Amino acid sequence: MSEYASVVTHGPATKIEERRERAVLVGVDRPGVSWPLPSSLAELERLVDTAGADVVATTTQKLDAPNPRTFVGSGKAEEIAQLARANAADLVVFDDELTPSQQSNLEKVVGKEVKVIDRTALILDIFALHATSKEGRLQVRLAQSQYLLPRLRGMWAHLASNRMGGGVGSRFGEGESQLEVDRRMVRKRITSIKRELAHLADVRSLQRESRYASGMFKVALAGYTNAGKSSLLNRLTDADVLSYDQLFATLDSTTRKFELPEGREITITDTVGFIQKLPTTLIEAFKSTLDEITGADLVLHVVDASSDEREGQIAAVEEVLGQIGAQDIARVEVFNKCDLLDSEQLEALKARHAQAVLVSAATGAGIENLVARIARVASARDAHLDVLIPYHRGDLVSLAHERCHIVSEGHEESGTHIVMLAPPSYAGLFRPFAVEG
Numbered sequence: 001m002s003e004y005a006s007v008v009t010h011g012p013a014t015k016i017e018e019r020r021e022r023a024v025l026v027g028v029d030r031p032g033v034s035w036p037l038p039s040s041l042a043e044l045e046r047l048v049d050t051a052g053a054d055v056v057a058t059t060t061q062k063l064d065a066p067n068p069r070t071f072v073g074s075g076k077a078e079e080i081a082q083l084a085r086a087n088a089a090d091l092v093v094f095d096d097e098l099t100p101s102q103q104s105n106l107e108k109v110v111g112k113e114v115k116v117i118d119r120t121a122l123i124l125d126i127f128a129l130h131a132t133s134k135e136g137r138l139q140v141r142l143a144q145s146q147y148l149l150p151r152l153r154g155m156w157a158h159l160a161s162n163r164m165g166g167g168v169g170s171r172f173g174e175g176e177s178q179l180e181v182d183r184r185m186v187r188k189r190i191t192s193i194k195r196e197l198a199h200l201a202d203v204r205s206l207q208r209e210s211r212y213a214s215g216m217f218k219v220a221l222a223g224y225t226n227a228g229k230s231s232l233l234n235r236l237t238d239a240d241v242l243s244y245d246q247l248f249a250t251l252d253s254t255t256r257k258f259e260l261p262e263g264r265e266i267t268i269t270d271t272v273g274f275i276q277k278l279p280t281t282l283i284e285a286f287k288s289t290l291d292e293i294t295g296a297d298l299v300l301h302v303v304d305a306s307s308d309e310r311e312g313q314i315a316a317v318e319e320v321l322g323q324i325g326a327q328d329i330a331r332v333e334v335f336n337k338c339d340l341l342d343s344e345q346l347e348a349l350k351a352r353h354a355q356a357v358l359v360s361a362a363t364g365a366g367i368e369n370l371v372a373r374i375a376r377v378a379s380a381r382d383a384h385l386d387v388l389i390p391y392h393r394g395d396l397v398s399l400a401h402e403r404c405h406i407v408s409e410g411h412e413e414s415g416t417h418i419v420m421l422a423p424p425s426y427a428g429l430f431r432p433f434a435v436e437g
Contacts, residue, residue, distance in 0.1 A: 028071065
């Protein structure tokens with residue numbers, strides 16, 4: 001096992017240890033929670049597996065409200081400790097976010113040899129595992145530092161007892177022997193990371209502005225993690241983006257050009273996946289990436305049609321889209337993985353979501369319908385123009401073919417006669433050549 005290292009001085013590690021740890025899951029059933037506890041715990045188990053551990057036991061408790069000291073009741077806390085010992089567990093994972101004091105109190109009950117982490121720490125751990133670009137690693141490091149700050153004393157106690165020797169919940173860095181590091185240094189590190197991210201955000205903003213200035217119609221893929229956004233981008237644009245059947249397989253946004261059948265070029269951007277109970281620190285840290293969604297003309301909300309919890313996943317994505325201010329952008333629901341449904345399930349899905357597009361990125365089924373829907377939305381705001389462009393303005397004819405939908409085209413003595421649908425950003429360039437009457 002490698003030595004525990006601090007995010008304060010090093011980047012997050014990206015390698016799963018060879019020895020898979022053993023985890024005990026803890027869930028609390030509370031009234032008024034829309035997501036069923038069994039489904040939430042099943043997702044937590046997938047998260048634990050993605051992080052590199054095996055679930056050896058699961059326990060739940062029904063409570064009206066979390067216990068302020070230990071989140072669960074004191075008796076249940078003792079039961080969790082016994083369950084961890086009986087199964088030789090390395091860590092206990094709670095399905096909800098723990099306060100620093102709750103985590104500290106639970107650690108005293110469970111014992112030094114077992115780590116206690118919450119869902120937020122687990123998600124941050126997975127993000128650290130999958131971040132590859134400089135911006136992605138900085139974004140994860142910022143979210144981790146913000147999470148660590150109020151827990152600094154408890155996390156540093158792990159160092160003294162040599163309990164954070166690696167594994168799930170430990171990928172906050174690559175090695176830290178300076179126990180005297182304090183909150184002031186962590187705050188300084190947070191400020192430094194924010195400064196670096198601001199610079200990278202400026203670069204990304206310039207790239208976005210150049211795309212915006214081009215007048216291209218912009219499409220963003222958003223959706224629950226593992227809904228198949230990257231696979232869909234690959235199917236549409238041959239982008240060759242990494243796509244695994246794994247939660248949060250890709251974190252960095254990818255933009256590719258795509259030519260609609262009418263000849264118009266648009267851009268399609270793949271973005272980071274969402275999840276229920278997504279940590280607010282991650283939303284803040286990934287702001288520049290999520291800006292790809294808020295700056296789009298159309299959001300394709302990609303849904304895993306084969307998931308038993310698709311309605312809950314839809315609600316979770318809608319909630320995050322609202323948090324980032326993207327609720328008013330034109331949206332099309334795209335149900336992916338429809339090849340995994342039988343005919344009866346497909347009919348039920350069509351009846352419930354009549355306006356949605358049903359596709360399979362794996363087989364290509366329904367892709368033509370999706371492209372047609374994108375084309376309809378892209379041309380909805382277009383101006384219908386009948387223009388006669390002089391032959392010496394061949395640049396405008398080329399622009400019309402690249403950015404507009406050509407209805408008809410002919411050649412006359414004084415120029416090229418084109419009837420077309422032009423996006424608002426280009427209509428002004430062609431109006432001076434409109435045919436009178």
